[in-house]
Amino acid sequence: MLDDMPTWLQPTSPAILIIIVALLLATLGWTLVWLPTHRHPRRHHAIGQQSIAVLVSIALSLMLAFVVLNQQNSWFTTWSSMGGVGDLSHSETVGDPTPTSQDPIAWQTGTPTDLQADPRSNPAFGEQSWVDPAPEGQYLTVSIPGPASGHTSSALVWLPPSYLDHPERFYPVLIGFPGLPGSINAVADGLHPDELITSLSSQGQLRESIVVIPDVFPDNVDTECVDASDGSILMETFVTRDVVGWIRTNLRADSDRAGWTTIGYSAGGFCSSMLTMRHPDIFGSSINMSGYFVAGFEGPKLREDGDTTYDLTVLAQTDPPDVDLWFYAAKDDQMAYEAWQSFNSVVQPPTSLTTELVESGGHTTQVWAAGLAPGLKWLGQTQPHFAWQAA
Template sequence: MSFFALTSGTLLAAVAVLTAACFLWAILWVPNHPWTKLWAYVQQALAVLLCSVLAISLAFLAVNRVSLWYSNWHDLLGFLSKKPATQQQFGAAPAGAPQRAEAAAPSKKTPKAHFTQAQRNPLANAQLTGINPNASGGQWVNVVVPGQGEQGDATVRVWLPPSYLKNPDKAYPVIMAFAGVPGSPVGFEQPLHTGEDLAKAVSEGKIRDSIIVAPNVFPRDRDTECMDVEGTSIETWVTQKVVPWVKANLRAEGDPGAWATYGYSAGGWCANMFTIRHPELFRTTLSMSGYYSPTFREGEAPAGAEAYDLGAIASRTQPPVRIWNYSGTGDGKFRTSFDKFAPQVKAPTSLTSVEVAGSSHRWPVWEEAQMQGLEWLGKTVPAFSPASA
């Protein structure tokens, strides 16, 4: 990595030294070397401006070095955004991924008789508070699903599609959505507008109407990596509490082929992990800038974290799942994780890789990729196809 590379430590150190020198100059030299009155004001203004620019640049370089918003100067200046994305396939073809008997048949709708009164009439369900009966464009509601652990908050955001309140006997596929860290499920409302994008894709006949369930898997911005860590049992909570809660309270289809996971950044890891480790619950993943092995800080990984190498799991168990992976050539350690995972994928597992130039680790890129992922889901997975509605 060259000295002036955008993510280099040497550039960060150089800007830090310049920032410190600027503040020393502004504090110690400028007040003790006054010029004429007018030039004294100009000198002070220049000192404040230069120090502010350097301080902001230092903060940006430090955060970007960790978050990889931009991988290099070309990426930052927008040159790489003009390059077209490339697609690559690993393992089985997407349409042929679920080859086992239990995954081969299209998802079956839940029979009308199986819906409880609470499912058919969500306005009367005490588990679903805050529903606006007059909402015409779909809505997010907040629910609490106990069992996350003493350090958790057990909150879940649920998107009820526009047609949900009008069709009491209709079953819906489910998208389980995971935000990154720091962050929360509110990221799917703003800035991603996931519900609105889904409704738009439905109106254009690109995907079937679906429920979105976004559990808060990083309570208080604690990096759990969606695993069972001390004080917060996220994996157990999602698989043994949240999924059953959804099936009991919402008109969700029961077949795992009608359940997909979706996430960005650390949430992309969660989406990958839940589908690969729990194909009995989920059969499809949409992963944006995700990765394939946990990335705890040094000394914070719980016992058994090494068993979460998804490449090794996929190679050994060959789960009948589909994975749509959206990443950038400049995603650093996240891209390295994908490059290690991809060669280990074998049929019936299916991995579709969409690769963009530069970094994919920022909101505008995810906003654009989200619609692509939803369209892929509707085109590839029978349960999410508009024809299955």
């Protein structure tokens, strides 16, 4: 019913902003001008009128602040979006069919280097409060230097519960990206990938995996994870050479690209799909939640207008990579939904795109938190290196 309202009455419409501002000005005029000159003769009535006026003014001020922030961030494009995450309403796979229920690959094993064998004695991890045993795994904050990119950044590393107990075992890797504004902690605290991986592993639906969350938006600069035309920011280089190199040097990571995936939401969703599609030699799959497929900068543009280097709709048509992509969003998230429609129509083999859309929920953490579990299940069902093996 709320979605049947005309567009100009939806929360991202300028008309809503004008209406609230007009109501707020009228209420302030009533509070500050009319009531003091037309005070009710009975004191308790006068106090009641003034109290109501103040409360209405506060409510309208808060509503105005919410509408402004919502229009800036596109959290809710319809009123029904505010009712929570809707039911799954669309599911499909285009391009190369993605087989499910594949036979899992056995744990990759081998002789680790001295740095890989035990992170507790690896200086790259610095001073940490190690937990052993760690039935829920453990997060560590590290600093990743950038010899290739010139960018040094902090990152969160999550080691799964069995990691310290199996120095001979090499694990699949998930690299996670937040939205903007955001931080490395936003992924950990908002989506809880550690809890989901542990839970799905206990249910036999996903293999224990390493999670690494690098800071790709330093000081909330919208890098879109790209390399700037002028070389001032080399974030794509940072992730694909510095972060990946650090992981391979310091962690026991699966050596096969099929054991590497990217995960992100909103701007981080674009990072996820872009890095996987542009670097199929490193990543075999991607989980993109409410992201998009063409770099779009908020603030200084790091690439020139008309530059299609980071336009994934062009890449999907001209040089489709052999990767598996998974996309999840709410239909009332206009930006993500329209981006998916454009991209979905051009995907072709050997690229595979599996999509799950829910009816409502907007561009919110609730949608992404709801989407990560089915995304990880898809990973365990379609990628043999992530398919469950007893830990």
